[in-house]
Each structure stands twice: as C-alpha cells, then as structure tokens.
Amino acid sequence: MPHVTGRHFLQIPGPSPVPDRVLRAMSQQVIDHRGPEFADLGLNALAAIKSIFKTQQDVIIYPSSGTGAWEAALANVLREGDRVLMYETGHFATLWKKMAEKLGIQAEFIGGDWRSGVDPAVIEEHLRKDSGHQIKAVCVVHNETSTGSTSPIAEVRRAIDNAGHPALLMVDTISGLGSVDFRFDEWGVDVAVSGSQKGLMLPPGISFNAVSRKALDAAAQGGTRRSYWDWKEMLDITGKGYFPYTPATNMLYGLVDAVAMIHEEGLENVFARHQRHAAATRAAVRAWDLEVLCQQQGHESGVLTAVLMPEGHSADAFRKAALKNYNISLGSGLSKVADKVFRIGHLGDINDLTLIGALSGVELALSKAGVPHSKGGVAVAMEHLLNTPSPGIDA
The missing domain is CATH 3.40.640.10 (Type I PLP-dependent aspartate aminotransferase-like (Major domain))
Incomplete structure (x- = not known):
C-alpha cells in the first residue's frame, strides 16, 4: 500500500477518534x-x-x-x-x-x-x-x-x-x-x-x-x-x-x-457542541440539495447525520471514492438502507475546524464521484458556525 499523507478523517459514527491524552x-x-x-x-x-x-x-x-x-x-x-x-x-x-x-x-x-x-x-x-x-x-x-x-x-x-x-x-x-x-x-x-x-x-x-x-x-x-x-x-x-x-x-x-x-469541557457544553455541529452538517447537506434521512424535527441526532443518495447513485461507491481520493472514512448504510445512505459522524473530540475539514472532504468527493449536487454546502456550514456561539468558548 502506498503511503497516504496527511491526517485520516475518521468520520464514521463510532468508533470515534481517540484523543492522544x-x-x-x-x-x-x-x-x-x-x-x-x-x-x-x-x-x-x-x-x-x-x-x-x-x-x-x-x-x-x-x-x-x-x-x-x-x-x-x-x-x-x-x-x-x-x-x-x-x-x-x-x-x-x-x-x-x-x-x-x-x-x-x-x-x-x-x-x-x-x-x-x-x-x-x-x-x-x-x-x-x-x-x-x-x-x-x-x-x-x-x-x-x-x-x-x-x-x-x-x-x-x-x-x-x-x-x-x-x-x-x-x-x-x-x-x-x-x-x-x-x-x-x-x-x-x-x-x-x-x-x-x-x-x-x-x-x-x-x-x-x-x-x-x-x-x-x-x-x-x-x-x-x-x-x-x-x-x-x-x-x-x-x-x-x-x-x-x-x-x-x-x-x-x-x-x-x-x-x-x-x-473539563463541561458536560452540557459537550452536548451543545454536538448539536451545533449537527445543525451545521444538516445545513451543508441541504445546501448540496441532498436529503437528511431523519425527517422528524426535534429527533435529529447530534452524533451523526445520515444522508440519502440521489436515486440511481451508490452510497458505497461514493464512500469508496471519498476514502481513495481524500482519505476520509464515512459510515455505510445498514440493512434496509444499505448502499442508499452514507453517514457523517460528528461526535467525540472534534472542533469546528475538524468538522469543516470533514465536510470539505464530502463536498470534494461528491464531485469526484459524479454525484448530482449543488455547490457551496461547506460555505453554508461555515456561515452557521460563524453565526452561532461556540459552547464554552464564546461568552
């Protein structure tokens, strides 16, 4: 296997990356x-x-x-x-x-x-x-x-x-x-x-x-x-x-x-951080003109966002392209939604920059894999993060 430079983005919904500490x-x-x-x-x-x-x-x-x-x-x-x-x-x-x-x-x-x-x-x-x-x-x-x-x-x-x-x-x-x-x-x-x-x-x-x-x-x-x-x-x-x-x-x-x-971060701040990152992710998905699997308002997870692929396009092929070209691992669809859904994990020890890096990898991979979508989802997510307080940081 050739050496792959840079940090691997493990954006599956668990196991999550383990902090060095x-x-x-x-x-x-x-x-x-x-x-x-x-x-x-x-x-x-x-x-x-x-x-x-x-x-x-x-x-x-x-x-x-x-x-x-x-x-x-x-x-x-x-x-x-x-x-x-x-x-x-x-x-x-x-x-x-x-x-x-x-x-x-x-x-x-x-x-x-x-x-x-x-x-x-x-x-x-x-x-x-x-x-x-x-x-x-x-x-x-x-x-x-x-x-x-x-x-x-x-x-x-x-x-x-x-x-x-x-x-x-x-x-x-x-x-x-x-x-x-x-x-x-x-x-x-x-x-x-x-x-x-x-x-x-x-x-x-x-x-x-x-x-x-x-x-x-x-x-x-x-x-x-x-x-x-x-x-x-x-x-x-x-x-x-x-x-x-x-x-x-x-x-x-x-x-x-x-x-x-x-x-040390504060348990309530941890919860708020996850919800904020989830909202930014959903904003990016919708800006791409893709569909979030969870439809029930108030039930959307702070842990991950499951994304429906456009009809006729393989989620597994997209995930393979994302890993090969951008060194990012995304969650697969399981059983009833196998090959129809990919999952973006945004849990654990991540911050705004981690999330934007992950969403950039997704947007790049959508283009590389030929998945129909609109551009600019990452920019929308960035705007959401800029306009919402960061728990434990912004007073």
Missing part, C-alpha cells in the same frame, strides 16, 4: 488487578461513568462490546417466554429485537420508517391494551446510529407512567451517552446500555449497564440463567473496586481520563 493514559503498565492500587482505579472508573449517566445508582462495567451489554440487560431481568415491547427505529433496534428472540423472549415490535425516533404516544397506546401487564419491559434505542434519529426518553417514561403500567424502561444509549443529553435518574430509566467507543472517545472494548433498584429487584426474582453477565456477581465485588474476573485494566485508565476531559 486518552491513548497516553491507556499506555500505562498493567497492574495487579487484585492489589490495592487497582481498587483505586476501579472505584475511580465507576464514579466517572456514573457522572456521565447522571445517576447515583449502580453501573456495571463489562469487558465486552455493547452487544454484550445488550445481552446482560436482557438476561438479568427477563426470562424465556416473557413479553417485551420494542420500537423499530433502525438497524440497531432491529438487532436488539433479534437478540431478545434468540434468548426466547417474545418481542412485540412496533414498526417504524427509519426516519424518526420513538413515538411515545404509540407506546402508551400499546401498553394501555395490555391490561394484564404481560409486557415486562419497554426497550428503545436512545440514539439510532443507523439513521441519525434520537428518541425522547423522558417522554417514553411518561407514556409508561400515563398507562399505569409496571414495565421496566430499558434504553440503548450506546451512541448517545456522552454526546447527547441522557439523564438516567431524572428520566426514570431502569436499565441503560452503553459502550466505550462513541462519545466516551475510547477504543471498543468495555460496555456498561446502569441499573435501577427496580431492575435489581427484578433480577433477584428472575431473569435467565447467566454467569458472566450476572449483575449480582459483579456488584458483590465492584463496590470495593474489584471485578470477579480479569478486567480491562488499561481501558479503565482511559475511561477515567476521557471522563475528566468531558468534565
């Missing part, structure tokens, strides 16, 4: 995970991640991908034959539903068009019909990475409460956590699932379950047979800073530093 933290020597030094690291890591979930309740850290944390969430509170209500917001909601079915859980799937987040009124309607309270949990995706739509989790909680239903609220915030607002305690979430490689700016490798007291009670009374994923086995020892099996020590070093970076 976090890489340096992770480069520390491995320590004894049964010794006193590790206990301090474990407790610091657990306290750090609780602050991002905005919870005082228990958070469990697994050496796994987010898929493992999905399984842990389901296995601890649900048993074979249990019914759950799920909502089709996109590819990852569909995968979570397929996993539930593999575990013997009966998933009622509310159909969606992949162009918006969850409609809480539809969830409330379904729960009101369940007078016998057979549905044990409502499972929704906070930020659907495949489509660029974010769901109103607080409104979903109100829908469950308005229906007078005891179902647990289970939320996948794998790509949302640390990028868009999430409030575990305030929003009454019972189980939240997340991973390290998105807004937390870490490599893939650790995942999380935040769990409410209600969820812990449900786990104590049932769930499926489990060992590695068992919350109780973890919580019996993590309160002292240790893990029941070998932890991902160097990922924990990175987690502590990544969360410190987030708080």
